[in-house]
Amino acid sequence: MSLNVRVITPDKVVWDSSADEIILPSSTGQLGILTDHAPLLTALDIGVMRLKAEGKWTSIVVMEGFAEVEDNKVTILCNAAEEGSSIDLATARAELEKVTLLVDEATTKKAKIEATIELRKSKARLQAVA
Template sequence: MAAEQIKLEVVTPEKAVLSEDVDEVVLPGSEGQVGILPGHLPLLTGLGIGEMVIRSEGGERRFFVDKGFAEVLDDKVSVLTQGCEGVSDIDIEHAQEEITVAEEEIARLEAQTEVAEDEEELLERYRESLKRARTRLVVASEGEDRA
């Protein structure tokens, strides 16, 4: 591994998604984007729903990331996430259907004058589902230009 690169490993509960040397990785931190270059100080951070950008050899690749954690140690970035999809893995039709369902259910629940506690949790799940679907579409559309 060249000194100008950092080892990136991405793992989901189902499989190891990536293991490669990269020039830079940008992660969707729970408090905002986190850019990591070789020589970064040690870091442990939570990840939100968002886009991971990998830059190497003058190119750029984008991935959808579904929460998790990232650890940076000794020129290595380990990402543990609930889900990670490359641009070609994103099902655009399914994401659009998820948006429609989530928006309808959110509108229905928000229209109620009083929302029970269990419905509040349901409302939050629909909001997260909406965010996931919208993020997948953004990643897919941005990735088409660069792939």
């Protein structure tokens, strides 16, 4: 038996398939989900979600949200998500360099917070490709 996994953003369904194992970037650390997992509702952080299906691992970048696990169904509602296979490595590296400069150049507290969030997103995108 496997898990039925759905990753949903406000504008699209990023993943709707089965998986044997999932590793979620929860707000308290990495969280592994296997079949017959106890019911769970958890907050997700910016990070890389990994799914194992048919012996192959797939990476999906998740930009905060929630995950619900119940009856071998995993529903992930998040602000944005992107499959690692759709991310260009060179573009992700360039984006990380650009955002790193924004963090260094930020002068106000608000600008620093916004730049730091963008930096975390860029790092997650790069991690999903690598």
